Amino acid sequence: MAAVHRALFVIMGETRAMKRKDLVKREISHTLKELCKVQSLPSITVSKLCSECGISRGTFYYHFLDILDLINWTAEEDIFKPLLADIETWSYEWNGIIRKCLQNLYDNKEFYCQAVKMEGPNCPNEYFKTRNLECWDIVVKKYVHHTGQEYDETTLRFLTQYTSQAIVNMTIDWAREGMKTPVDTLAYLFDIATYGLYRTTRGEPMS
Secondary structure, eight states, X not given: OHHHHHHHHHHHHHHHHHXXXXXXXXXXXXXXXXXXXXXXXXXXXXXXXXXXXXXXHHHHHHHOSSHHHHHHHHHIIIIIHHHHHHHHTOOSOTHHHHHHHHHHHHTTHHHHHHHTTOOSTTOHHHHHHHHHHHHHHHHHHHHXXXXXXXXXXXHHHHHHHXXXXXXXXXXXXXXXXXSOSOHHHHHHHHXXXXXXXXXHHTTOOOO
Protein backbone atom coordinates (compact mmCIF):
# COMPACT_ATOMS: atom_id res chain seq x y z
CA MET A 1 0.00 0.00 0.00
CA ALA A 2 2.85 2.37 0.87
CA ALA A 3 4.35 1.76 -2.58
CA VAL A 4 1.03 2.67 -4.19
CA HIS A 5 0.85 5.89 -2.16
CA ARG A 6 4.40 6.81 -3.17
CA ALA A 7 3.58 6.14 -6.82
CA LEU A 8 0.46 8.31 -6.61
CA PHE A 9 2.46 11.07 -4.93
CA VAL A 10 5.03 10.98 -7.73
CA ILE A 11 2.32 11.04 -10.40
CA MET A 12 0.56 13.98 -8.73
CA GLY A 13 3.86 15.83 -8.49
CA GLU A 14 4.62 15.21 -12.15
CA THR A 15 1.11 16.36 -13.12
CA ARG A 16 1.51 19.61 -11.17
CA ALA A 17 4.90 20.19 -12.77
CA MET A 18 3.42 19.62 -16.24
CA LYS A 19 0.60 22.05 -15.50
CA ARG A 20 3.08 24.71 -14.34
CA LYS A 21 5.15 24.15 -17.47
CA ASP A 22 2.06 24.46 -19.64
CA LEU A 23 1.00 27.67 -17.90
CA VAL A 24 4.41 29.25 -18.54
CA LYS A 25 4.27 28.28 -22.22
CA ARG A 26 0.76 29.68 -22.53
CA GLU A 27 1.83 32.96 -20.92
CA ILE A 28 4.75 33.30 -23.33
CA SER A 29 2.46 32.53 -26.27
CA HIS A 30 -0.15 35.03 -25.10
CA THR A 31 2.49 37.72 -24.67
CA LEU A 32 3.76 37.12 -28.20
CA LYS A 33 0.24 37.58 -29.57
CA GLU A 34 -0.21 40.79 -27.61
CA LEU A 35 3.10 42.17 -28.87
CA CYS A 36 2.00 41.42 -32.45
CA LYS A 37 -0.76 43.99 -32.00
CA VAL A 38 1.76 46.80 -31.53
CA GLN A 39 4.84 45.71 -33.48
CA SER A 40 5.79 43.41 -36.32
CA LEU A 41 6.35 39.76 -35.52
CA PRO A 42 9.83 39.61 -37.15
CA SER A 43 10.97 42.50 -34.92
CA ILE A 44 10.06 40.71 -31.69
CA THR A 45 13.16 39.29 -30.06
CA VAL A 46 13.52 36.67 -27.35
CA SER A 47 14.90 39.37 -25.05
CA LYS A 48 11.84 41.59 -25.64
CA LEU A 49 9.49 38.67 -25.06
CA CYS A 50 11.28 37.68 -21.84
CA SER A 51 11.17 41.26 -20.59
CA GLU A 52 7.42 41.49 -21.20
CA CYS A 53 6.79 38.10 -19.55
CA GLY A 54 9.11 38.73 -16.64
CA ILE A 55 11.12 35.58 -17.29
CA SER A 56 14.76 34.83 -18.04
CA ARG A 57 16.11 33.86 -21.43
CA GLY A 58 16.99 30.51 -19.87
CA THR A 59 13.33 29.95 -19.03
CA PHE A 60 12.33 30.75 -22.61
CA TYR A 61 14.89 28.37 -24.09
CA TYR A 62 13.89 25.68 -21.60
CA HIS A 63 10.45 25.66 -23.26
CA PHE A 64 11.16 26.65 -26.87
CA LEU A 65 14.00 26.40 -29.37
CA ASP A 66 13.33 29.86 -30.82
CA ILE A 67 10.53 32.23 -31.83
CA LEU A 68 9.52 29.97 -34.75
CA ASP A 69 9.17 27.02 -32.39
CA LEU A 70 6.94 29.17 -30.17
CA ILE A 71 4.79 30.17 -33.16
CA ASN A 72 4.36 26.52 -34.14
CA TRP A 73 3.49 25.53 -30.57
CA THR A 74 0.92 28.32 -30.50
CA ALA A 75 -0.64 27.07 -33.75
CA GLU A 76 -0.76 23.56 -32.30
CA GLU A 77 -2.68 24.84 -29.27
CA ASP A 78 -4.98 27.20 -31.22
CA ILE A 79 -5.72 25.08 -34.27
CA PHE A 80 -4.52 21.51 -34.38
CA LYS A 81 -5.30 20.32 -30.85
CA PRO A 82 -8.92 21.57 -31.13
CA LEU A 83 -9.11 20.10 -34.63
CA LEU A 84 -7.98 16.67 -33.45
CA ALA A 85 -10.41 16.86 -30.53
CA ASP A 86 -13.23 17.63 -32.99
CA ILE A 87 -12.19 14.73 -35.20
CA GLU A 88 -12.46 12.41 -32.18
CA THR A 89 -16.12 13.38 -31.68
CA TRP A 90 -16.79 14.06 -35.35
CA SER A 91 -20.28 13.60 -36.85
CA TYR A 92 -18.88 12.99 -40.37
CA GLU A 93 -19.78 16.44 -41.74
CA TRP A 94 -16.38 18.07 -42.25
CA ASN A 95 -17.46 21.54 -43.33
CA GLY A 96 -18.07 22.38 -39.66
CA ILE A 97 -14.54 21.54 -38.56
CA ILE A 98 -13.04 23.60 -41.40
CA ARG A 99 -15.05 26.64 -40.33
CA LYS A 100 -13.95 26.27 -36.71
CA CYS A 101 -10.27 26.22 -37.75
CA LEU A 102 -10.74 29.36 -39.84
CA GLN A 103 -12.50 31.10 -36.96
CA ASN A 104 -9.66 30.23 -34.57
CA LEU A 105 -7.21 31.79 -37.02
CA TYR A 106 -9.37 34.88 -37.46
CA ASP A 107 -9.74 35.37 -33.71
CA ASN A 108 -5.94 35.81 -33.63
CA LYS A 109 -5.73 37.71 -36.90
CA GLU A 110 -2.89 40.08 -36.01
CA PHE A 111 -0.71 37.13 -35.07
CA TYR A 112 -1.41 34.66 -37.89
CA CYS A 113 -1.43 37.22 -40.70
CA GLN A 114 2.20 37.86 -39.75
CA ALA A 115 3.12 34.28 -38.84
CA VAL A 116 2.47 33.03 -42.39
CA LYS A 117 5.06 35.49 -43.68
CA MET A 118 7.84 34.20 -41.44
CA GLU A 119 10.62 32.27 -43.15
CA GLY A 120 13.45 29.98 -42.11
CA PRO A 121 13.98 26.41 -40.94
CA ASN A 122 10.87 25.00 -39.26
CA CYS A 123 8.87 27.99 -40.51
CA PRO A 124 5.14 28.11 -39.65
CA ASN A 125 3.88 27.46 -43.18
CA GLU A 126 5.76 24.16 -43.38
CA TYR A 127 4.49 23.22 -39.94
CA PHE A 128 0.92 24.08 -40.96
CA LYS A 129 1.21 21.96 -44.09
CA THR A 130 2.63 18.95 -42.24
CA ARG A 131 0.08 19.02 -39.42
CA ASN A 132 -2.84 19.72 -41.74
CA LEU A 133 -1.90 16.71 -43.88
CA GLU A 134 -1.71 14.51 -40.78
CA CYS A 135 -5.15 15.68 -39.64
CA TRP A 136 -6.75 15.18 -43.04
CA ASP A 137 -5.20 11.72 -43.23
CA ILE A 138 -7.13 10.84 -40.07
CA VAL A 139 -10.33 12.47 -41.38
CA VAL A 140 -10.33 10.69 -44.74
CA LYS A 141 -9.45 7.27 -43.32
CA LYS A 142 -12.03 7.60 -40.57
CA TYR A 143 -14.70 8.66 -43.06
CA VAL A 144 -13.87 5.87 -45.51
CA HIS A 145 -14.07 3.34 -42.67
CA HIS A 146 -17.41 4.83 -41.55
CA THR A 147 -18.94 4.56 -45.03
CA GLY A 148 -17.56 1.07 -45.67
CA GLN A 149 -15.79 2.08 -48.87
CA GLU A 150 -12.55 0.43 -49.93
CA TYR A 151 -9.68 2.26 -51.59
CA ASP A 152 -6.08 1.32 -52.18
CA GLU A 153 -3.43 3.27 -50.26
CA THR A 154 -2.28 5.18 -53.36
CA THR A 155 -5.77 6.52 -54.02
CA LEU A 156 -6.34 7.41 -50.38
CA ARG A 157 -3.00 9.19 -50.20
CA PHE A 158 -3.78 11.18 -53.33
CA LEU A 159 -7.22 12.21 -52.04
CA THR A 160 -5.76 13.24 -48.71
CA GLN A 161 -2.80 15.19 -50.13
CA TYR A 162 -4.91 16.91 -52.77
CA THR A 163 -7.50 18.11 -50.26
CA SER A 164 -5.00 19.00 -47.55
CA GLN A 165 -2.68 20.98 -49.83
CA ALA A 166 -5.54 22.86 -51.48
CA ILE A 167 -7.03 23.91 -48.15
CA VAL A 168 -3.80 24.83 -46.38
CA ASN A 169 -2.36 26.76 -49.34
CA MET A 170 -5.59 28.74 -49.81
CA THR A 171 -5.76 29.41 -46.07
CA ILE A 172 -2.17 30.66 -46.02
CA ASP A 173 -2.94 32.98 -48.96
CA TRP A 174 -6.05 34.19 -47.13
CA ALA A 175 -3.95 35.07 -44.09
CA ARG A 176 -1.21 36.71 -46.17
CA GLU A 177 -3.84 38.95 -47.75
CA GLY A 178 -5.19 40.04 -44.37
CA MET A 179 -8.12 37.60 -44.01
CA LYS A 180 -10.37 39.93 -46.01
CA THR A 181 -12.78 37.18 -47.08
CA PRO A 182 -15.30 36.52 -44.27
CA VAL A 183 -14.86 33.23 -42.42
CA ASP A 184 -18.31 31.96 -43.38
CA THR A 185 -17.70 32.71 -47.05
CA LEU A 186 -14.34 30.95 -47.13
CA ALA A 187 -15.72 27.96 -45.22
CA TYR A 188 -18.56 27.72 -47.76
CA LEU A 189 -16.09 27.85 -50.66
CA PHE A 190 -14.01 25.09 -49.07
CA ASP A 191 -17.20 23.08 -48.63
CA ILE A 192 -17.91 23.36 -52.35
CA ALA A 193 -14.30 22.57 -53.28
CA THR A 194 -14.22 19.39 -51.16
CA TYR A 195 -17.67 18.18 -52.21
CA GLY A 196 -16.19 15.85 -54.81
CA LEU A 197 -14.05 14.14 -52.20
CA TYR A 198 -17.02 14.02 -49.84
CA ARG A 199 -19.15 12.26 -52.46
CA THR A 200 -16.36 9.91 -53.46
CA THR A 201 -15.70 8.72 -49.92
CA ARG A 202 -19.45 8.21 -49.44
CA GLY A 203 -19.42 5.90 -52.45
CA GLU A 204 -21.64 8.19 -54.55
CA PRO A 205 -21.12 8.06 -58.34
CA MET A 206 -19.36 11.06 -59.88
CA SER A 207 -21.37 12.02 -62.93
